[in-house]
Amino acid sequence: MPFDATPNTRAHTDCLLCPVTSCMARRNGGDHAQAWSEVLAPRTAVMPGASPLFNTGDRQQAVYTVRGGCIKTYTVDADGNERIRGFFLPGDLIGLDGLGCGVHLSNAAAVTASQVCVAPVGGLRTLMQSQPALAQRVLEQTSRELAHALAMSGDFSAEQRLAAFLLNMRDRLGAGGTLRLPMGQRDIGSYLRLATETVCRTLKSFERRGWLSLGDRSIRLLNEPKLGELAEAVGIVSGKTELARAA
C-alpha cells in the first residue's frame, strides 16, 4: 500500500504532499501543481469495494485523479459479465473517455483501498482556458490513453498481452525487480480479454521458462528482455518506452 487510505477531512493542505502533483511534475516536467489545486476538490475519497465512483450513463460531472491505490473502470454487459477497461494508478486521470460526449462510458470502482481527488468538468474547462499548460496536459494524457487503447486493441496472443501488461505495470508502478500487483488474476483476465484460467496457465508457463517467479500476488521479473520480445509486437509498453524508441 503506497499510500494511507484513511479518510482525510483536511485534505486541502495535503494537496502539496499529494502524490498526484509529484507524479504530474515528474511525468511532464512542468509545474501545474497550482493550477490543479484550484480545481481539485480537496474532498478526498476512499473506496474499498464499495459503491462505484460513477456509473455508465451518468452525466459526467467531473474528472478524477488518483492519489493512492488503484481504480478500475469497467462495463457490464447484458449477461452481467464485467469487462475492465482500464486500471488507474496514482497520477492518472479517470474519465477522459467521457469528455467527448459528457456521459460516463464505464463504471469506476476501487481495486484496492484508494484515494481520489475530484475535478469538476466545469471548473476544469474554465481553468484550461486560463492555463494552457493544463489544457495541454489533459489533452496529452487523453492522447496517450488513446494510443494505449489502440495498441491494446490488436489481436495478440495470450502470451503477448500478458507480457505487455506485466512490463507496463512494472513501468507504471515504478517498482524494482519485484512487482506487487494491486489486482487479481480475474481482473487481469477481464482487462486483457483472457479467461482467468488462461492468465494462470500463461503465467505458470512463463515461470517454467524461468522468465519470472510467482509469489502471492507479487511477481519477480527474471528475464525482462524475453518478455519484452513478446510485448514488442503490442507496441506500447509505456510512454517512456515509446519515447525512448522514437529517440
Next chain:
Amino acid sequence: MPFDATPNTRAHTDCLLCPVTSCMARRNGGDHAQAWSEVLAPRTAVMPGASPLFNTGDRQQAVYTVRGGCIKTYTVDADGNERIRGFFLPGDLIGLDGLGCGVHLSNAAAVTASQVCVAPVGGLRTLMQSQPALAQRVLEQTSRELAHALAMSGDFSAEQRLAAFLLNMRDRLGAGGTLRLPMGQRDIGSYLRLATETVCRTLKSFERRGWLSLGDRSIRLLNEPKLGELAEAVGIVSGKTELARAA
C-alpha cells in the same frame, strides 16, 4: 466519391467550401471555421495508393483533417502484416493519438483518392490557447476516439464486430439505405482483427438471413434492428447513437 480529388493549388479560398468545416459545424454546433482557417495549411493533398502521409516513428509535425475520400492509419508488424488502426472520413482529425508523445504511432495512407488539410502542431497549440473552443473540440474528438477505441477493444464475435462496423460506417457516411464502403474486405478484416475469409463468410451469413444485401462493394442494410442487436454489446456505434442512449 463525395469530393473532387484533383489537386487544388488555390485551396485557401476553398476553405469556406471545405466539407470539413461544415462537418465540424454540424457535429459540434459551433463555428470554429475561422479558427481552423488560421492554422490549416491550404495545401490540399491527394493520394491514391502512393507514399504515406506520414510513417510510424516520424516526429509529429502536424495534425490532419480529411476533406474528402478516406484515409486509413495502420501499423506494420515484424512479419510485414499490416493492421489498420482507424478509418478517417471527411471532418475527422488524423494524428490525435500521437499528440501525447509527439511521435506518429502509425502510418497513414489513402484508401481512396482523398484530400487532406494540414494543421501544424505548433500553430495548432498556439491557436488553441487563444481559441478555447478549438481546444475544446480537439480534446473532445480525442476523447471520442478514445471511447471508440476502448469499445472496439473488447473481445467480441466476428458477427458483433462486423455489425457494429457496418452501423458505424452508415452513421458516419450519412448514407441512405445503401452503404458504399470505401475499403475492401481485406481492410475491414485488418481493422476488425478478422481474416478476410471470416469477413466474407459473416457478411454472406448476414445476407442469407436477409439482414442485408451485398453488391459490388456496396451494402444495402435491410434489417438494422437485428444488426443493432448484435452491435449493442460493443457499445459504441457512433457519438450520435451514444448521446441518444444517454438522453
Next chain:
DNA sequence: CGTCACTTTGAGGCTAGTCAACGGCGGTGG
C-alpha cells in the same frame, strides 16, 4: 474448523485462423 475468494490443473469443445483452390473483373500487352 468452516467458509469464501482466489488460484491451479485437467478435459473437451468452439470460434476463428490457415491453407488451398476457384470464379469474376479490370487492366495490360500481344
Next chain:
DNA sequence: CCACCGCCGTTGACTAGCCTCAAAGTGACG
C-alpha cells in the same frame, strides 16, 4: 480482339488457441 495476369471475393477442409466446464488446492479470516 483476346490471352494473360493480378487482385478481390468466395468457398471448403483442416487446425489451433483459447474458452468452458469441472474440480481440487491454497490462504485469509471469522
